[in-house]
Amino acid sequence: xxxxxxxxxxxxxxxxxxxxxxxxxxxxxxxxxxxxxxxxxxxxxxxxxxxxxxxxxxxxxxxxxxxxxxxxxxxxxxxxxxxxxxxxxxxxxxxxxxxxxxxxxxxxxxxxxxxxxxxxxxxxxxxxxxxxxxxxxxxxxxxxxxxxxxxxxxxxxxxxxxxxxxxxxxxxxxxxxxxxxxxxxxxxx
Numbered sequence: 308x309x310x311x312x313x314x315x316x317x318x319x320x321x322x323x324x325x326x327x328x329x330x331x332x333x334x335x336x337x338x339x340x341x342x343x344x345x346x347x348x349x350x351x352x353x354x355x356x357x358x359x360x361x362x363x364x365x366x367x368x369x370x371x372x373x374x375x376x377x378x379x380x381x382x383x384x385x386x387x388x389x390x391x392x393x394x395x396x397x398x399x400x401x402x403x404x405x406x407x408x409x410x411x412x413x414x415x416x417x418x419x420x421x422x423x424x425x426x427x428x429x430x431x432x433x434x435x436x437x438x439x440x441x442x443x444x445x446x447x448x449x450x451x452x453x454x455x456x457x458x459x460x461x462x463x464x465x466x467x468x469x470x471x472x473x474x475x476x477x478x479x480x481x482x483x484x485x486x487x488x489x490x491x492x493x494x495x496x
Contacts (some may be wrong), residue, residue, distance in 0.1 A: 348376035348385070355386070357414070359447065368393040368447050370410070370417065384410040391417060391445060398476050399428040399435075403445055403452065419443040425452060425474075432479075436462040438472065450476040458483070465490040 355375035359367045373388035386408040393401040406421030423443045429435040440458040445451070453473040460467040460483075469483035 347378075349379045350377040351375070352377075359414070365396065366394055370414070370447075372408070375410075382411070386410065389417075389419065391419075391447065393447065393450065393476065395450065395476060398450075398479070399430040399433070401428070401452075401476055402426045403443065405443070415446065415448065417445045417447060419445060423454075427474075427476075434463050436460055438474070440472075452476075463491075464493060 352375045356371040372386035376385045389408045391403045403425045405419035405423040409418045425438040440454045441456045458472045466489045468487045470485040472483045
């Protein structure tokens with residue numbers, strides 16, 4: 308049989324154990340947050356819009372989408388109903404649209420996928436043109452767009468079909484592989 312005189316040291320010992328356990332929990336580092344499962348976005352933005360400015364403060368291009376989902380674990384952003392508009396003061400305006408897309412490397416590379424349409428406005432040297440394809444990689448800062456999928460380029464005076472294409476808006480060049488063309492000559496005045 309335990310006497311009250313033996314309970315006191317046991318009670319003090321139990322209180323000391325409880326206090327030690329409580330202090331131990333206070334000084335432990337915080338448990339890391341549970342990472343989101345792969346494929347689940349860590350940020351979602353509806354009516355997304357971003358602009359890139361030049362050194363002179365002029366807008367170089369805009370990127371807009373109905374919805375943007377950022378995936379930190381995968382290192383890219385998914386976009387729905389996206390549109391890129393490039394405004395180079397020395398070149399015609401270029402607009403690219405598609406159903407979906409991905410932004411990689413902090414915006415250095417933009418993949419347009421599904422019903423891709425690239426429209427280049429007319430200027431003094433060339434007429435307006437429209438390029439259609441299923442997938443298009445755009446390097447906005449380099450002003451380059453390329454596709455390894457079949458492309459169709461149409462303008463007022465012709466139609467080109469090719470197995471792949473690369474357009475450089477700075478150099479004003481268009482490289483196409485395995486081309487079939489229909490060309491309408493310019494009417495004489």
